[in-house]
Amino acid sequence: MTDSHCHLDFPEFAPELDAVVERARAAGVARMITISTRVARNGDIVALAERFPDVFFTVGTHPLQAAEEPDVSVERLVALSAHPKCVGIGEAGLDYHYDAAPRDLADRVFRTHIAAARETGLPLVIHSRDADADMAATLRDEMGRGRFSAVLHCFTASAELATTGLELGLSISFSGVVTFKNSGDLRDVARGVPLDRMLVETDAPFLAPAPHRGKRNEPAFVAHTARVLAELKGLDVDAFAAATSANVDRLFSKLPPRAGQGAPEISRP
Incomplete structure (x- = not known):
C-alpha cells in the first residue's frame, strides 16, 4: 500500500518520527509521499526523505501559505524538483474556506505550479476547498494551454468537480474523511x-x-481508509491496495519500481 499524501515534516511527528515510519511499515505501507506546503522548508523535507528509503516528497506552496511565498517561480520549482526523490509539484491550489491569501494572488501562485508541473512532467498535487467553480474553470483553462498530470487530493468536493477532474484526465485521492x-x-x-x-x-x-477519528493521523492508518474504499468498489483490500499502488506508480512516475511490482489485472468498476 502507498500513502500518497502525508506531512511527515510537521511538528506533530517530530518526537517519534522513527516510530511513526515503523508503524506504517508494519501496517503494510510500503511508501509514503510527504507533501510540501512551503518552498522555504524544502531543505527539511529533503533531509527527511534522504533519511528514510521509503519516503519521497514534493515541492510547492500550499494555498494557505500563498501570501508567504507570493513570488515562487517556475524556475525555482523546477530546480528543486530535480532532486532524485522529488516526485511531484505542490500541494497548490485554491482554498476559499479560510481565504488566507487574496484570491487573485492565490490563483497566480496556483498557475505557477501548474506551469512547473507542465515543464517538469511531474504530477501536480491539487488542494481545493470550497472553490469548486473557480477550480474547475482554472483547470479547464490551463489544460487548454497544455496538458499536465494532477491529482485532486483529499477530495471532499462536489460530484461536479470530480466529473470535471476525470474528464480532464486527473486522478482523485480520498482521505479518512x-x-x-x-x-x-x-x-x-x-x-x-x-x-x-x-x-x-x-x-x-x-x-x-x-x-481513530479525532486523534493525530499517521500513515499506518491509511489501511482503514483503504478498507472502506475497497468495500465501496466491491474488492478485497489486497486487490484494492495493489490497484491504487499501481495508480501511484503511473501518476508519480519518478518513483522507483516497487519490489515485486506488477499488480494483477482486475476488473475496474
Whole structure:
C-alpha cells in the first residue's frame, strides 16, 4: 500500500518520527509521499526523505501559505524538483474556506505550479476547498494551454468537480474523511470514480479515519481508509491496495519500481 499524501515534516511527528515510519511499515505501507506546503522548508523535507528509503516528497506552496511565498517561480520549482526523490509539484491550489491569501494572488501562485508541473512532467498535487467553480474553470483553462498530470487530493468536493477532474484526465485521492459516518455523499462520489483513477491517502497528521477519528493521523492508518474504499468498489483490500499502488506508480512516475511490482489485472468498476 502507498500513502500518497502525508506531512511527515510537521511538528506533530517530530518526537517519534522513527516510530511513526515503523508503524506504517508494519501496517503494510510500503511508501509514503510527504507533501510540501512551503518552498522555504524544502531543505527539511529533503533531509527527511534522504533519511528514510521509503519516503519521497514534493515541492510547492500550499494555498494557505500563498501570501508567504507570493513570488515562487517556475524556475525555482523546477530546480528543486530535480532532486532524485522529488516526485511531484505542490500541494497548490485554491482554498476559499479560510481565504488566507487574496484570491487573485492565490490563483497566480496556483498557475505557477501548474506551469512547473507542465515543464517538469511531474504530477501536480491539487488542494481545493470550497472553490469548486473557480477550480474547475482554472483547470479547464490551463489544460487548454497544455496538458499536465494532477491529482485532486483529499477530495471532499462536489460530484461536479470530480466529473470535471476525470474528464480532464486527473486522478482523485480520498482521505479518512470518506470513513466518517456523515460522509455518505462523498462515498457516493467515490463509488463513481473509476478504480484506475483512484488514490488513497492520510493527509496525516490531519483527518484520522474511523476508528481513530479525532486523534493525530499517521500513515499506518491509511489501511482503514483503504478498507472502506475497497468495500465501496466491491474488492478485497489486497486487490484494492495493489490497484491504487499501481495508480501511484503511473501518476508519480519518478518513483522507483516497487519490489515485486506488477499488480494483477482486475476488473475496474
